[in-house]
Amino acid sequence: MTWFRALKETSRSGLAVERKRLEPLIALRAAAGLGITIGLCLWTLGPEAAASSAFGAFQAAIATFQRSWRPRPQLALVSGASLAVSTFLGYLTIPYLPLFLLLLAAWAFMAGLSWAAGPTTGLIASSNVAMMLVTVTLPTSVADAALHASTMVVGGLIQAALILLIPVRPWGRQRDALADALAAEADYARRLRHNPVAPFDPLPLMEARAAATITSRQARNRPAELHGARGLAERIRPVLASLADPAVGVPAEGPQRDRARELLGAAADTLDAAARAIRRGRAVRVPPAADAAFRTPDTGSILHGAPYRAATRLGRLLREVVETAGGEAKAKGDGRPAVHLRRPSLLSLAPLVLATMRDELRHRSSPITRHAIRATVVACLGYLLGSALPLGHGYWAPLAAVMVMRPDFSQTYSRAVARFAGTLVGVTAATGVLQLTGPDPGVSGALAVLSAALMYLLMRTGQFVTQACTSAYVVFLLGMGGEQWTQTVPERVLLTLLGGVLAMVAYAVYPAWETPRLRSYLADWLLAQGRYAAAVVRHYAEPDGRRAPDVREAVLLSRAARAAWHTAVAQAAGEPVRHRGLSLIAADDAEDALTQLGRVAMLMEAHLPERDAAAVPPAARLADALRKATQAGARAVRERRAPDWAPVREALDAPDWADAEDTVVHRSGRLLLRHLTELSEALDPDPSPLLFNGPTNLGGPGNPAPR
Template identity: 70%
Template sequence: MTWLRALKETARAGLTVERKRLEPLVALRGAAGLAVVIGLSLTLFGPAVAASSAFGAFQAAIATFQRSWRPRPELALASGTSLAVSTFLGYLTGSHLLLFLALLCLWTFLAGMSWAAGPTVGIIASSNVAIMLVTVTIPTSVAAAAGHAAMMIVGGCVQAALVILFPVRRWGAHRDALADALAAEADYARRLRHDPVAPFDPEPLMAARDAATITARQARTRPAELHGARGVAERIRPVLASLADPAVGVPAEGKERDRVRELLAAAGAVLDAAARAIRHGEPVKIPPEAEAALRTPDTGAILTGPAYRAATRLGALLKDVLETAGNSNSPRPEDPAAESARTAPAPLLRPTLFALVPAAVRAVRGELRHESPITRHAIRVTAVAAAGYLLGHWLPLGHGYWAPMASVMVMRPDFSQTYSRAVARFGGTLVGVALATGLVQLAHPGTGLSAALAVLCAGMMYLLMRTGQVAAQACVAAYVVFLLGMGGQQWTQTVPERVVLTLLGGVLAMIAYALYPAWETPRLRTRLADWLIADGRYAAAVVDRYAHPAGKACPDVREALLAARDARVAWQEAVDRAKNEPVRHRGLSRAAAADAEEALAQLGRVAMLMEAHLPERGDTPVPAAARLAEALRKSTEQGAKALRERRVPQWEAVRTALDEWDGEGVPDRVVRRGAGLLLETLDELSDALDTSPPPMLVDGTSTKRPDDDGPRNPEGPAAR
C-alpha cells in the first residue's frame, strides 16, 4: 500500500462515527460524579482547586469505561490516585525546565512500556501523563499542589463510590459476554445445516473466558446462571462440528443428514433461548418444536456410530446449559450414561491490583528489547513528548503543554491507530473548540454556568466515546474550554494556542512513526509460525489421547487449545494492523497469507473434530497415535522454523507415521480419517506458502494444476 492510500484509509477511519449501543445511565452516573466533585470544590476551595479535582474525577470516570473485566471501582481509584501522584511530582519539578523534562521523559517512557501489561493499563497511564501536563500549571505552592492532588484522589473515590452505590446492570458485561458466546454457537449450529464445514470465530468464547476470570470478591457475589455455562459452551462447539461434518459424521445427503439438520436447528433454538435468558436474567423459554426435536426417540434408529455418540452428547450438553441458565424443565438426553458432571467448576481467579504489579513488571521486562513494538513505542512517544514540550515552551504562544499532550494522547504502538487518532483529535478539537467558543461569545458564562457546561460536555463524551474518536475529542475539547473558563481564563487565551499546538503535536506523532516505525508486516511470518506451532501442539495433544485414553477431561488438550486460540487471535490482529501499512509484504503476499490462514484454521478444526470423539478412560489404546503425535509436534516446530526462514515446510515425518499406522490397522474410522485430514491441511499450508513459479514442460506449458488460478480448496480439506 502506498503512503497516500495509507493516509487516506487511516484518516477515514479516524473521522468515522460508528453506530454503537449507548449507555446513557452509565454516562449520567459519570457526569453526576464529576458534578459532585466540581460543586464541592467550588464551594469549599474555589475555581482553581475545582479545575484540578475535575480532571481527577473526569479521568476516573473514563477509566471505568475501559474494556476491562476488573471491578470498575478499582479502576476509578487507581486512575485518580496515579494522576494525583503524577501531578504532585510534576509540580515539584515544574519550575526547573530540565528537571521537569527529565521527569516527563521518565513518566512517558513508563507509560509507553505499560502497554505490555494490557491496553487498559496503557490507556490510563498515557492519559495520566497527558493530563499531568495541564494540572501541574494550576497550583501556586507545594501545599496547594498537595491539596490539588488530594482532591484528585477524592474525585476518584467519588466515582468509585457512585459505581458501588448506583450499579447499572450489575454483571451486565459478564452476562453479555456469556450470552454472546452462546448466541455465536447458535448461529454456528444453524450455518452447519447448510454448510457442514462452516468456519467459526472463537473470539466470543475467548471473551466469555476473560469475563469468567474474576476476583475473589466477585466470586462471592456472581449470579448462579454465570457459573459453569461457559465451560459447557466450550464443549458444545466440537460436538456440533463433528455431528455435521461428512468426514466423521453422516453422509452429505439422506435420511441421516435430514435428522442431523433437525438436531442442529433445535440446538440453535435452545442456545438462543439460553443466551436471551442469561442476558436478561429471565427464565429460559424453549421453543416447543426444538424441545420436541430433542425428545424424539427416532435418533437411535436413524443415527449410528460416531454420529449417534455426538447426538447423544449434544443432548446432554444442551441440558447442562439450560440447567445452568435456570430452567430445570429441559429435554433430557437419550442416553443417561452420557450426562456430564453437574458440579460447578472452580472460578478462574483474577489477581488483585497489588498482586498484578509483579506480573506487569514481568511483562514490561519481557518487552525490553529494541525490536519489540512496545519498546519502540515507548522510545518514540518519549522523544515526541520531550520535543513537543520544548517547542511549546519556546514558541511565543503560551500554554505550550498542548503539543506534548496531543502527542501522548494519540500515539499508540501501531501505525493505523496512531495516524487515525491524530486526524480524529485535530478534527474533533476544531469542532469542539469552535462550538464552545461560539457559545462563550454568545452567553458569556460565569463560573457556575461554565462548570455546568463542562459537566454537560463530559457527560456527552461519556455517552459518545465508543462511537468514534472524532465525536469524543470534540466533547473533550469543549469540556476543557469551559473548565479553564471556570478558572478565569478567557477563550482568547486558550483557543488559538490549543488549535495550533494540537496540530503540531499530531504532526510530530505522525512524523515520529514514519521515522522510527514498528511495522507489523515484516513480522507476519513470525506470527504465522507461532500459530503453526500452537496448532501443531494442540493437534498432537489430541492425537496422543488416542494412545493414552483419559476420558473427556484432558487439561493438556485444554491448555493447548487455549494457546492455539491466542496464537490465532495474535495473527488476525497482526493482519489487521498490517493491512493499512505503507510497506511491502517482504515474502508473504496477501493471497499467500489468506491461503495459509485458511489452512491453519482447518488444521485446528480437524483437531477439534477429533477432540469431540476422544476415547473414554479404559478404552483400547491406539499405539500408533503416539508416534503420529510426536511427528506432528516435531514437524510443526521444524515447519515454523522453515516458515521464518522463507522456506516451504515439509511433512515427511507425518506421512511416514501415517503409513506405519496403516500397516497396524485402525479400530475406529474417525481416528484414521481425522489423522489423514491433519496431513491434508498441512499439505494445503505448504501449497499456500510455495510461491515459486511452477516448472515448465518440454512444450512450454506449465505444470500448474487447472484449479490454481482460482481460490485453493474453498471448502477446506475436511470437505473432501
C-alpha cells in the same frame, strides 16, 4: 498500500461516526460524579482547585468505560490516585526545566511500556501524562499542589462511591460476553446445516473466558446463571462440528443428514434462547419445537454409531445449558463443586506487569518498546517546542501527541486526524458559548459537566466525536479557572496540530510495522496448532477419558496464536509498506490450511476415547511426529522455506496401522497431513507480483475479519 492511500484510509477511520448502543444511565452516573466533585470543590476551595478535582473525576470516569473485567470502582480509584501523584511530582519539578523534562520522559516511557499490560492500563497511564501537563500549571505553592492532588483523589473516590451506591446493570459486561458466546455457537449451528465444514471464530469464547476470570470476592456475588454456561459452550462446539462433518459424522446426503440438520436447527434455537435469558437476567424460554427435536425417540432409529453418540451428547449438554441459564448452578461432572477461573488482585498483578514490561524492554524491535521510545521523545520535544513558540500554554502540543500515540500505525494516524478535527470543532463551539454566557465560574462548570456527559454517552461512536466533546470540556473547565476565550482558540488548534504532526512523523521515522512480522505470527500459529493436534492424537494411544488438561491448554494457546495472527493481519492491511515474504494469495491459503488443521483436531477431540476404550498404539508415534514436524515447520516458515511433512507421512504409513486403518485417529491423521501439505503448497515461492498489502479472508464465509 501507498502512503497516500494509507493516509486516506486512516483519515476516514478517524473521522467516522458509528452507530453504537449507548449507555445513558452509566453516562449520567459518571456526569453526576463529576458534577458533585466540581460543585463541592467550587463551593469550598475555589475555581482552580475545582478544575483540578474535575480532571481527576473526569479521568476516573473514563477509566471505568474501558474494556476491562476489573471491578469499576478499582479502576476509578487507581486512575484518580495515579493522576494525583503525577500532578504533585510535576509541580515540584516544573520550576526546573531539566528536572521536569526528566520526569516527563520517565513518565512517558513508563506510560508507553504500560501498553504491554493491556489497552486499559496503557490508556490510563497515557492520560495521566497528558493531564499532568495541564494540572501542574494550576497550583501556586507546594501546599496548594498537595491540596490539588488531594482533590483529584477525592474525584476518584466520588466516582467509585457512586458506582457502588448506584449500580447500573451489575455484571452487565459479563452477561453480554457469555451471551455473545452462546449466540456465536447458535450461529455456528445454523451455518453447519448448509456448510458441514463451516469455520468458527473462537473470539467470543475467548471473551467469555476473560469475563469469567474473577477474583474470590467476585465469585461470592456472581449470579448463578453466569456460572458454568461458558464451559458448556466450549464442550458444545466440537460436538456440533462432529455431528455435521461428513468425515466423522453423518453422510453428506440422505435421511441421516436431514435429521442432523433438524438437530442443528433445534440446537441453534436453544442456544439463542439461553443467550437471551442470560443477557436480560430472565427465565429461559426454549421453543417447543426445539425441545421436542431432542426428545423424540426417532433419533435412535435414524442415527447410528458416532453420529448417534454426538446427537445424544449434544442433547444432554443443551439441557445443562438451559438449566444453568435458568440460574441452577451445576456441579462438575465428577461430582466436585465447580471452581472459578481466578483473576489475581491488583497488588499481586503488579509484579506480573513489571515482568511483562521488562520482557518487552529486552526486545528492542518490540512494538511496545518502540512505542515507549517514540512517546518519550515526542513528549519532551513537543513540550520544548510548545514552550518556545509565542502562543502560551505550550503543554497543549505534548498533550495532543501523547493522547494520539498508539503502538500501531493505523490507530496513531487515525487518532491524530480525529484529534485535530475534534479539537477544532470543540474549541470553536465552546469558545462561542463562553462569549455568550460570560466568565461566570458556575456556568462554566455546568457547561463542563454537560460536555463530559455528552462525551461519556457518545464515547463508543468514534474518536472525532469524543475529541470534540473533550476539547469543549477542557475549554469550559479552564474558563472556570479564569482564562479568557482569546487564550483558547488559536493556540490550542495550532498546538494540537503540532502535536499530531509530531506523533505522525515519529511513527514514520521510527516505525513498528506488522507486515514484516506476519511470517512469525503464522509460524507461531502453526506451532500451536501442531501442539493441539499432537495432544489430541496422543490420547488415542493413552485413553484417559474426556478430562484432558493438556488438550485444553493446547486449545487456549492455539486460540491466542490465531487471534495474534488476525490482529497482525488487520494492522498490516492499513500499513504503507510492502513485504516480499508473504503474498496475498499465500496468506489466504496458509490461513485456510491452518484453520482446517484446527478443525480436524477439534473433531478428534469430540471423539476422545473413554478411559476403558481400546488403545491405538501407533497414535503415539503419530503424535510425536506431529509435534516435531510442526516445530521444524515453524522454523521453516520463519526462514521463508516451505515446510516438509515427511515424518508425519512416515508415521501414517507405518505397518502397525494395519489393524487400525479404519479408526477415527488414522482417518483424521490423513486429513491432518493433507492440510499440512496444503500449507506447504501455499508457502512455496510465489512469482505473482501481488504482494500482501490488504486484508485477507479471515476464516472464510460467515466469519468476517475482526476490526
